[in-house]
Amino acid sequence: MELQLALDLVDIPGAKQVVEEVGAHIDIIEIGTPVVINEGLRAVKEIKAAFPHLRVLADLKIMDAGAYEVMKAAEAGADIITVLGASDDATIKGAVAEAGKHGKKIMVDMINVKDIAGRAQEIDALGVDYICVHSGYDHQAEGKNSFADLAAIKQVVKRAKTAIAGGIKLATLPEVIAAQPDLVIVGGGITGAEDQAAAAAEMKRLVGAGA
Numbered sequence: 001m002e003l004q005l006a007l008d009l010v011d012i013p014g015a016k017q018v019v020e021e022v023g024a025h026i027d028i029i030e031i032g033t034p035v036v037i038n039e040g041l042r043a044v045k046e047i048k049a050a051f052p053h054l055r056v057l058a059d060l061k062i063m064d065a066g067a068y069e070v071m072k073a074a075e076a077g078a079d080i081i082t083v084l085g086a087s088d089d090a091t092i093k094g095a096v097a098e099a100g101k102h103g104k105k106i107m108v109d110m111i112n113v114k115d116i117a118g119r120a121q122e123i124d125a126l127g128v129d130y131i132c133v134h135s136g137y138d139h140q141a142e143g144k145n146s147f148a149d150l151a152a153i154k155q156v157v158k159r160a161k162t163a164i165a166g167g168i169k170l171a172t173l174p175e176v177i178a179a180q181p182d183l184v185i186v187g188g189g190i191t192g193a194e195d196q197a198a199a200a201a202e203m204k205r206l207v208g209a210g211a
């Protein structure tokens with residue numbers, strides 16, 4: 001089981017500062033959607049250059065033009081690129097094919113997909129690398145989480161790795177680990193902690209022990 005740090009509310013210097021603090025305790029750095037909106041794919045390029053030993057995920061949440069957008073993220077140095085589960089199969093297939101050309105991986109974000117198990121089964125067959133259940137910020141504000149969705153996709157996904165994101169904190173991490181995802185994604189649970197390095201270290205310890 002691995003740990004991904006989601007960076008959403010920082011600029012490029014701020015992202016570098018957080019990774020310098022917690023980089024020893026994480027496996028993957030996520031350049032979050034708001035960072036890409038604010039800074040462009042330059043954020044991916046600069047973070048990959050600064051931390052070449054860590055994998056970088058570009059959270060583009062691609063909805064269309066899968067091949068083209070994956071190509072641009074791959075050129076910027078992203079190791080993993082996100083595509084939305086709600087997008088057309090053709091978009092996901094294009095993304096998978098393009099990622100393969102560059103030796104990169106595709107994560108499908110299941111945010112707002114209604115038939116989680118059914119769609120996860122279809123997407124698994126398209127050859128993606130990760131399927132991620134996700135309660136976004138707007139869902140989190142309504143008190144929702146994706147723990148039940150993780151259990152649902154674990155039943156049907158045979159090929160891809162499973163991941164979970166959305167409001168995971170130290171207190172809720174044991175429940176997440178018990179459901180055995182391959183990847184746990186944490187943003188505010190680390191970046192909002194008083195001692196970011198200590199929070200990341202403890203999360204990494206729990207995730208490692210849960211593997």
Ligand SMILES: O=C(CO)[C@H](O)[C@H](O)COP(=O)(O)O
Binds near residue numbers: 006030033189
């Ligand atoms: O993709 C995102 C929002 O759309 C976030 O990166 C993801 O939800 C993880 O952040 P947090 O742990 O703060 O919820």
